[in-house]
Amino acid sequence: MLIDGKWMENWQPVQKADEKGRFIRQVSGFRNWITTDGSDGPTGEGGFKAEAGRYRLYVALICPWASRTLIARKLKGLDEVIPVTVVNPxxxxxxxxxxxxxxxxxxxxxxxxxxxxIYTRADDSYTGRATVPVLWDMKRNVMVSNESADILRMFDTAFEYLVPSDLRLYPDDLADEIDTLNPRIYDMLNNGVYKAGFASSQLAYDEAVDGVFAMLCELEDRLTGEYLFGDRLTETDVRTFVTLIRFDAAYHGLFKTNRAQIADYPRLSAYMARILRLPGVAETVNMDHITRGYYSIKALNPTGIRPTGPDHIGNLLKLAA
Ligand SMILES: N[C@@H](CCC(=O)N[C@@H](CS)C(=O)NCC(=O)O)C(=O)O
Known part of the structure; x- marks a missing residue:
């Protein structure tokens, strides 16, 4: 990580833990917003008007947080407007x-x-982890944001005057419900799998795994329609999908969240396949980067050996391609 703008080589992917061995994720440091007219967003400073070709998105395809921004970019038709650079997994x-x-x-x-x-160009005395995604302003040469949840929302609205879209991932009438469900899914599932994987005590692992499977059961029960809020796809589906698609191939083995696979849940499996078939989504899923990236985390897998299975994920991707 960076300390006062200097890279510290003894990087530890385990990040921070509390006194009970629970994994703590770093809070994002750059929280500005691109808006249609360049006015201020909910946090940070203004001056970031939505313009074609002005912003670059740096991502890792292993990373679920980066992937949710990539999926929003595809679903909102922003490929031509926002160039992407993919890092090594x-x-x-x-x-x-x-x-x-x-x-x-x-x-x-x-x-x-x-x-x-890129982080030290943004702030030469930056202290923190150099995480993806990064949204970079190539006109002002500053970092707009490194918070994927915010980037997802910017992509939903800011560029609509350039690229019209019928899809609204965060519609006003569902905003309250989305804001209630998102943090629960984040805590128990999206970040829950990381809390299990990087737990440094049995207690922290047990707590995290209970949360993961409680949430998977809750979502399985909830999915009576196509999506979590019925027939409309929202950002909550995008945020859920990125964890589901990594689950059987990476988290189940590496993070020891192995009470069941997504393949064991009929509705969740169908839901994951449905989202994968939406135009552009399969292009954001690179299973080679995902498995190479996760299974190279030395703290969890010192040999770097990457399992060859499970076969059903590869078959699902072939069907969606
Ligand atoms: N709050 C960030 C979290 C992003 C994050 O944790 N990214 C991970 C990859 S999945 C990362 O870049 N880790 C590098 C590190 O911790 O040094 C977001 O959602 O945008």
Whole structure:
């Protein structure tokens, strides 16, 4: 991670833990918003008007948080408007690296070798982890945001005057319900799997795994319609999907969330396949990057050996392609 703008090489993917061994995720440091007219968003400073080709999104395809922004970009038709750069799926001792792996790209803007260089360009005394996603303003050369939940919402509305869309991922009439359900899914499932995987005590692991499977059961019961809020796809579905699609191939083994697989839940499986078939979504799912990335986390898998299964995920992706 970066300390006062200097990279500390003894990087530990385990991040922070509380006194009971529970994993604590870092809070994002850049929280500005792109808006249609450049006015202020809910946090940070103004001056980030939605313009075609002005912003670059840096992502890792292993990362569920980055992937949710990529899916929103696809669903909202923003491919031509917001260029993307994909980093190497393996977090090495310099953090995220550009290039050096099939499907990983060089940094076209600065020619940086590592993502942490982008962070120190944004703030030369930055302290914190150099995480993806990063939304970068190539006109002002500043970081707009490194918080995926905010980026998802910017993509939902800010660019609509350039690229009209009938889809609203955060519709006003569902806002309260979405804001109630999102943090529960985040805590128990999206981040719950990480809390299980990076737990440093049995208690922390047990608590996290209970939460993961309680939420999967709750979602299975809830899914009587196509999506979590009936027939309308919302950001909550996007946020849920990114964890489901990684579950059987990565979390079940590496993070030991192995009481069941998503394949054991009929409605969740059908729901995951339905979202995967939406135009553009399958392009954001790279199982090679996902398994290579997760199974290279040395603290959890010192040999780096990557399991070959499960077969059903590969078959699902082939059907969606
Ligand atoms: N709050 C951030 C979290 C992003 C995050 O934790 N990304 C991970 C990858 S999945 C990362 O870049 N980790 C690198 C590190 O911790 O050094 C968001 O949702 O945008």
């Amino acid at each position: 393996v977090l090495n001792d310099q953090g995220w690296q550009f290039g050096g792996y099939p499907g990983a790209e060089e940094d076209p803007h600065f020619g940086a070798k590592y993502l942490h260089e």
